[in-house]
Amino acid sequence: MIHVEKTVLILLAAGRSERFGDVDKLEQNFLGQPLAMHVVTAFEDIPFQARFVVKNGTDLDFGSRGYRVIHNDDPQIGMSRSVKLGVQNARDDGAEAVVIALADMPRVTASHLYHLIEAMDSRHSVVASSDGVNPCPPAVFGAGQFDFLLNLEGDAGARDLVRAGRHVVTSPAELIDIDTPADLERLRALVRPL
Numbered sequence: 001m002i003h004v005e006k007t008v009l010i011l012l013a014a015g016r017s018e019r020f021g022d023v024d025k026l027e028q029n030f031l032g033q034p035l036a037m038h039v040v041t042a043f044e045d046i047p048f049q050a051r052f053v054v055k056n057g058t059d060l061d062f063g064s065r066g067y068r069v070i071h072n073d074d075p076q077i078g079m080s081r082s083v084k085l086g087v088q089n090a091r092d093d094g095a096e097a098v099v100i101a102l103a104d105m106p107r108v109t110a111s112h113l114y115h116l117i118e119a120m121d122s123r124h125s126v127v128a129s130s131d132g133v134n135p136c137p138p139a140v141f142g143a144g145q146f147d148f149l150l151n152l153e154g155d156a157g158a159r160d161l162v163r164a165g166r167h168v169v170t171s172p173a174e175l176i177d178i179d180t181p182a183d184l185e186r187l188r189a190l191v192r193p194l
Contacts, residue, residue: 002120002142006096009048010086011039012079012137013103014056014072026058026103028184031191035178038106040065046110050093053103054082080152087141087149096123098146101138104178106187108138115168116140126165131172135162 013026013036026036033041040062043051053062056072063069070089072082083100090098097120099113112129117140119127124144128135139162141149152158178184 002097002117002123002125002140004114004117005047006049006094007099007117007140008086008090008093008095008097009043009046009051009099009101010083010090011051011053011062011067011101011103012082012086013058013060013062014054014075014082024058025178025184026060030106030184030188034060035106035184036060036062036103037065039101039103039108040067042108042110043101043113046113048099049095050090052086052089054086055103078153080158083152083158084150087146091143091146091150095143097125097140097142098149099138099140102177105137105176106178107174107176109174112168112170112174113138115170119166119168126161128162128165128167129175130167130169131175132169135165135167136175136177139165 027034051067052070053067054070054072056075070085072085074081087098116127120140120142123142125142126145128139129137148161176187
């Protein structure tokens, strides 16, 4: 069993957001706060060993919310670069596991993260979220997977590992990932009062 107190949260916030246009999607208003701060708020009471945010290009102040900021100066390499930066820092901190979450998924709850961590049964485990059809972030990787994660390339490197791991099903509404302005408008429409 993996304990949350020995788990490091890695929040990925260094994407290029090419499909969103010329604005920082993470700073876009959603329910009165920047989009990325919803996941930060949702996870703030979870007693992680440490919290890292891997970022590039956003002016959001994650440090004031308890995150160690890691700058990804080369995000065009793909998500794997951000994962490697976060995992290497987690390994250096002696983490037993990492939770990899995306800053553009504002509806993920602390309860769901606890379910993911509770499903971990060894240091080699991989447990990902799922809508019942497709696995996706957030995902938890035991320390036995750190070498694999540190050797990823491009954007798709961990997909096979995640597909082969265990999956914790939650509502598709909780796993909404904001990639385009239309995605954000659909999300706003979901929570708009009638």
